[in-house]
Amino acid sequence: MDKDVSMDMNRDVDTAPTPERLAEGLREQTAAFAAHVDGGDPDARVPTCPEWTLRDLVAHVGRAHRWAAELVRTRSQEVAGGPSRVPVDGSEPWRDWLLEGADLLVAAAEEAGPDATLWSFVGPQPPAFWLRRMLNDTSVHQADAAATTGGAFTIAPDLAADAIDEALLMLSGPWAEKARPQLARLRGEGQTLGWRATGAPPAAWLVTRTPDGVTSRRSSAEGDVNVSASLADLLRVLSRRLPPDDPAVTVTGDRPLLDHWLSHTAF
Template sequence: METARLAQGLHEHTAGFAEAVTGADPEARVPTCPEWPLRVLVGHIGQAHRWAADVIRSGPTPVPDPFDADPGSPGGWSDWLHEGAAHLTDAVLTAAESPVWTFFGPRPATFWLRRMLHDTTVHHADAALATGTAFEVAPDLAADAISEWLEVLSDPVAPTLKPAFSVLRGTGQTLLVHPDTGSGWLVTRTPEGVRWARAADTADATLAGPVGDLLLVLTRRLPAGRITITGDRALADHWLAHTAA
């Protein structure tokens, strides 16, 4: 996905997030992030954008605690959120394709734009669910978010970052994530870890539905009942239970 589209998506979902939280109770609990009140979710988004921008400009720093973020008064949340997204896109455009630090080794600066876009998209859904507002994600962004998440899960470093991912190893079991338009994702659980490819093959278990719903089910923002699961249900349930974003 081109840098311009990633940046556009980041600003679209930052704006949607800001709109979803406008006028809401800062202490309202977020159902899909049950340990967080809304003010912490807001703080996390603005904090994460600024942290990623600093990583691009200056190198790695410890991952900040969302509870330490200060988004300011609710009346200023929208401006603060937009400012953080602007800091990030400016840092990415300045760095161009220069390698920067990531959890997975040096990558182009666009790694952080893509990671923060998809993190913001999923948290936009969190905010919408918490405040009863509308949420939409463009099919191309939803599809790229699924690909990016599978890239994370299949990286050998992933289990060292989150040990629960190690249980995704298998002996050749396959899952097909099949959107109602376009090609799907064939996931294979090998002894070495997760492998995946864009494909439309049959699999031991298939998760099918609109690509936006698939993204939100895979990240546990919607219940599995929103999509159609066929084949080995236990395999699908195990995957969903151990891949929370």
Template sequence: MDTTSLAEALHARTAAFAETVTGADPDARVPTCPDWPLRVLVGHIGQAHRWSADIVRSGPSPVPDPLDADPGAPATWTDWLRQGADDLTKSVLDAGESPVWTFFGEQPARFWLRRMLHDTTIHHADAALTTGTTIEVAPDLAADAISEWLEMLANPVTASLRPDFAELCGTGQTLQLRAGHGEGWLITREPGGVRWARGTTAADVTLAGPVQDLLLVLTRRRPAEDVTITGDRALADHWLAHTAA
């Protein structure tokens, strides 16, 4: 996705997130982030957008604690969230093709638009679960979110940030995500980490379903039973147990 498409998608997802939390109880517990009330979830989104914008403008800074974020009064959440997305978009557009810091080395500034778009999408699912509403993710965006998540899991840096991910090493076991019409992802667990590629082929276990469902199961926002699993169920369960987003 190019920078313009990412920026448009981020604004649309942020607006959808804001609509989901409007009028909801700020103290409602988020079932998929059980230590957080809804206020903290909202704070995290606006905080993360602003933090990413600061990185693009000024370089690396410590990862902020969501508990320190102050989204303000619920009546102001929509504007506050929109301002964070605007700030990130402006910083990325101003940076152009200049490389900026990321966890994985210097990359074009649009890395942060993509990262925040998909982070906001997954947390929109959290908000929808909290408020008893639904979420819709366009197939192309859901597919890109899956690819981005696998890119991060396959990067050796990730295991140093999240020790649980080191448990994904294996001896050649394969998992397939199949979204239909030949679209899919093949994941191979190797001694040195995770390798993945687009496409479909025979695998030890296959998770099949609509691409949005695959994304939400993969990030543990939906139960595994919401997709069709064939093959080594224990392998799928182990993967999901160690890949919470």
């Protein structure tokens, strides 16, 4: 990847989970995802991803873990092809297959070691990049699985906070508009969005729309629009898995600014 589109995915080093916590979190979230989908109707539609069935959702998560594991295992310096085996129906044990994929990625990261570098879509990164990326992808899809099968979305506060950190960083990196040109519509003239976690631990983010793109930082400063919810629900709002009108969410200020943001941040 060109140097001008690389980015620092370890920006908030004081709050970022360790590789060990990322590995533990990946296993936690994969187990939660598996608990939701195991025994579910393979043809059930996923309400938060209506183009997918539950079978598609499971296949996506399991394949992504194996794809990332192979990339890390080989220390690939270029994008790698993914494995071909996916569950095609509900007859095989989805739970075991899913947990195996997470274990493969954790084992590959441990074998590679923290100082290895390999390909990522934001430039060369250590294996922890892919632990974090797959953990946060799995967390969002756990919300999809819960919505499909009627379960409750669960995530530890530290993992939810880091998922929000990463989500906002991915929207503000210089590579983002190259990957998703529609993100250019998020540029602005200084409009701000505040994201505030209620309860403990305290956490807050401020997003600013500038003429050059989006910036974000940890801050409790007031925005032109402010969204308050638990860390888990804040993550679901940001990932468009929970509508801001939900009773668990409080929105104050410029609501059209929030609606515009949510309508252009599909990633």
